[in-house]
Amino acid sequence: MWGGKGVPAIAAVVAVLCVASAVPCVLGAKDLVKQLSNGFTATHAAGGTAPFEPVLYAPNGVFALGFLRVGSASLDLAVVHLPSSFPLWRATPARLGDWSHAAKLTFDSSLVLTDPDGGVLWQTLDTIGDTAVLHNSSNLVVRRYGRDDPSWQSFDTPSDTLVLDQNFTISTPPLISGNRRFALRLGKTYMALQMEFYGGRATPTYWRHTALEAQPQNATEPPVYGRLDARGFFGLYLEGGSQKVDTLSFDTFVQNLTGVFRRMTLDDDGNLRAYYWADGAKDWTSDYKAIAERCELPTSCGAYGLCVPGSAQCQCLDNSTSGTSPPCHTDEAADLCAGAGQQMEFDVVRRKRVSVAYKEELPSETNKTADECKQACAGNCSCWGAVFNGASGYCYLIDFPVETLVYEADDRKVGYFKVRKLPSPTRPGISAAVPAVLTLVLAGAAAAGVYIGYRMWERRKRKRAGMEQELVPGPYKDLKPMGSSNNSFKA
Numbered sequence: 001m002w003g004g005k006g007v008p009a010i011a012a013v014v015a016v017l018c019v020a021s022a023v024p025c026v027l028g029a030k031d032l033v034k035q036l037s038n039g040f041t042a043t044h045a046a047g048g049t050a051p052f053e054p055v056l057y058a059p060n061g062v063f064a065l066g067f068l069r070v071g072s073a074s075l076d077l078a079v080v081h082l083p084s085s086f087p088l089w090r091a092t093p094a095r096l097g098d099w100s101h102a103a104k105l106t107f108d109s110s111l112v113l114t115d116p117d118g119g120v121l122w123q124t125l126d127t128i129g130d131t132a133v134l135h136n137s138s139n140l141v142v143r144r145y146g147r148d149d150p151s152w153q154s155f156d157t158p159s160d161t162l163v164l165d166q167n168f169t170i171s172t173p174p175l176i177s178g179n180r181r182f183a184l185r186l187g188k189t190y191m192a193l194q195m196e197f198y199g200g201r202a203t204p205t206y207w208r209h210t211a212l213e214a215q216p217q218n219a220t221e222p223p224v225y226g227r228l229d230a231r232g233f234f235g236l237y238l239e240g241g242s243q244k245v246d247t248l249s250f251d252t253f254v255q256n257l258t259g260v261f262r263r264m265t266l267d268d269d270g271n272l273r274a275y276y277w278a279d280g281a282k283d284w285t286s287d288y289k290a291i292a293e294r295c296e297l298p299t300s301c302g303a304y305g306l307c308v309p310g311s312a313q314c315q316c317l318d319n320s321t322s323g324t325s326p327p328c329h330t331d332e333a334a335d336l337c338a339g340a341g342q343q344m345e346f347d348v349v350r351r352k353r354v355s356v357a358y359k360e361e362l363p364s365e366t367n368k369t370a371d372e373c374k375q376a377c378a379g380n381c382s383c384w385g386a387v388f389n390g391a392s393g394y395c396y397l398i399d400f401p402v403e404t405l406v407y408e409a410d411d412r413k414v415g416y417f418k419v420r421k422l423p424s425p426t427r428p429g430i431s432a433a434v435p436a437v438l439t440l441v442l443a444g445a446a447a448a449g450v451y452i453g454y455r456m457w458e459r460r461k462r463k464r465a466g467m468e469q470e471l472v473p474g475p476y477k478d479l480k481p482m483g484s485s486n487n488s489f490k491a
């Protein structure tokens with residue numbers, strides 16, 4: 001990452017403004033831009049050396065809007081907490097800009113980020129405003145003269161972070177982790193952490209918090225919204241008022257810690273954490289996390305991993321690798337459905353002493369035998385696995401790609417997991433993307449090469465989508481199947 005080297009960045013942007021706009025070239029570091037008016041333009045020079053180029057400052061000097069370098073070579077627009085260099089908000093366009101090319105931010109009724117060809121990377125849609133300012137809260141606000149309510153504000157489109165006094169409502173888009181694998185969504189009476197599979201078509205929940213005093217059965221009760229409070233808690237309130245229906249209190253709640261800046265971020269490991277920054281601090285301090293134990297995080301040991309509580313060690317579900325570093329398997333980008341009720345070929349891994357950390361959130365069936373549980377999954381192409389509890393007769397179905405399971409020292413807890421058979425000429429990404437004739441050609445001796453090409457294509461695609469920290473695909477040979485697809489749990 002990059003440090004908070006504000007001075008060179010500021011110097012760089014002053015120079016840019018002199019060249020690119022009508023702002024007179026007498027700006028010193030003290031005359032920082034605090035407001036954008038119609039006609040404003042700032043440019044990012046191709047390949048700039050500072051990782052953040054501020055354009056607009058909050059009056060308190062703590063936050064700035066500017067061009068942010070993402071990863072090694074991408075460009076985004078961001079609101080950054082300057083003391084920590086942490087981006088609190090990012091525009092996150094579907095297609096990120098390229099840091100090695102020029103880019104332009106203009107304000108003309110709305111904010112628009114364009115690439116050198118004039119292609120629009122991002123803009124505030126349907127906005128008519130006279131000024132754009134960054135508030136002391138870090139909220140970027142576009143407003144008309146004489147109007148109190150904003151035409152547009154960044155608080156309404158969070159990326160992975162909420163800050164003090166930012167309302168997170170049922171109509172706010174979800175928080176999405178930087179690696180785009182996790183989301184925080186609000187339901188009418190609850191908030192939930194979810195995994196994102198198949199480009200968001202499957203979003204299984206792995207953590208849920210229902211507002212204590214909300215009444216889910218009362219249809220006329222308004223939905224809840226959440227807000228981070230300076231006193232050290234995340235409050236849930238009924239919309240249209242300030243009636244508090246629940247409090248998630250942080251470790252510092254009892255300390256009456258005033259004057260610190262707080263944020264709540266959906267981190268790349270899928271945990272939701274609160275942090276605070278005290279004046280003169282060197283780093284953020286975390287005082288809340290939604291999920292306490294590493295093994296309860298949904299992907300702590302990667303796909304087909306097994307997390308052993310206590311030591312929080314990682315194994316692979318099939319026991320085949322002695323190495324403990326994830327992942328055991330690459331992540332799946334599509335289900336096993338081949339159309340017309342057909343299912344693609346798969347191998348099976350069976351394992352005793354396994355459970356799922358968030359099984360209450362999985363579809364389940366009761367009064368099953370291990371074999372019936374397996375059958376409920378085996379024939380269904382959208383099912384990737386089943387976990388059976390022989391003590392209770394509960395059968396939990398995993399209708400999304402298998403992620404990390406949890407070790408439990410109970411022989412009656414058994415699991416059945418499908419593993420895509422590879423190399424396969426009927427890989428969905430290929431068969432869906434190219435005509436049948438071409439598929440047949442590709443299906444020959446080149447199948448392995450095509451697969452590698454597909455992975456590379458997909459990795460490039462994900463990089464383009466701004467995935468900074470994707471998992472490194474592991475070799476498939478690490479996961480040796482332990483039986484054929486018509487075996488039952490019983491080994």
Ligand SMILES: *[C@@H]1O[C@H](CO)[C@@H](O)[C@H](O)[C@H]1NC(C)=O
Nearest residue numbers: 058059060061062135136137
């Ligand atoms: C923002 O912060 C600055 C400096 O701390 C202060 O002078 C100003 O009054 C604040 N603005 C608002 C609207 O609170």
Ligand SMILES: *[C@@H]1O[C@H](CO)[C@@H](O)[C@H](O)[C@H]1NC(C)=O
Nearest residue numbers: 139155165166167240241242
């Ligand atoms: C958040 O919601 C409260 C209560 O509805 C409202 O008073 C406040 O203005 C909202 N804040 C923002 C930044 O929209």
Ligand SMILES: *[C@@H]1O[C@H](CO)[C@@H](O)[C@H](O)[C@H]1NC(C)=O
Nearest residue numbers: 215217218219220221222238
């Ligand atoms: C349902 O919620 C509304 C709004 O909060 C409240 O006025 C009403 O009394 C509630 N009804 C019941 C049956 O609790």
Ligand SMILES: *[C@@H]1O[C@H](CO)[C@@H](O)[C@H](O)[C@H]1NC(C)=O
Nearest residue numbers: 231253254255256257258259
């Ligand atoms: C918390 O701190 C503020 C300012 O330091 C003070 O006014 C307030 O009384 C304190 N509250 C409690 C409950 O200690």
Ligand SMILES: *[C@@H]1O[C@H](CO)[C@@H](O)[C@H](O)[C@H]1NC(C)=O
Nearest residue numbers: 317318319350351352482491
């Ligand atoms: C996996 O390894 C553990 C410990 O090494 C062992 O107890 C267990 O029986 C093995 N499981 C299988 C299915 O081989």
Ligand SMILES: *[C@@H]1O[C@H](CO)[C@@H](O)[C@H](O)[C@H]1NC(C)=O
Nearest residue numbers: 364365366367368392393394
């Ligand atoms: C499950 O089995 C128990 C005891 O055998 C029985 O009382 C119960 O009704 C069954 N439940 C269902 C949903 O079949």
Ligand SMILES: *[C@@H]1O[C@H](CO)[C@@H](O)[C@H](O)[C@H]1NC(C)=O
Nearest residue numbers: 363380381382383397398399
């Ligand atoms: C297959 O599993 C999905 C997800 O669990 C379920 O919605 C669907 O009804 C199942 N299909 C059949 C034919 O059982």
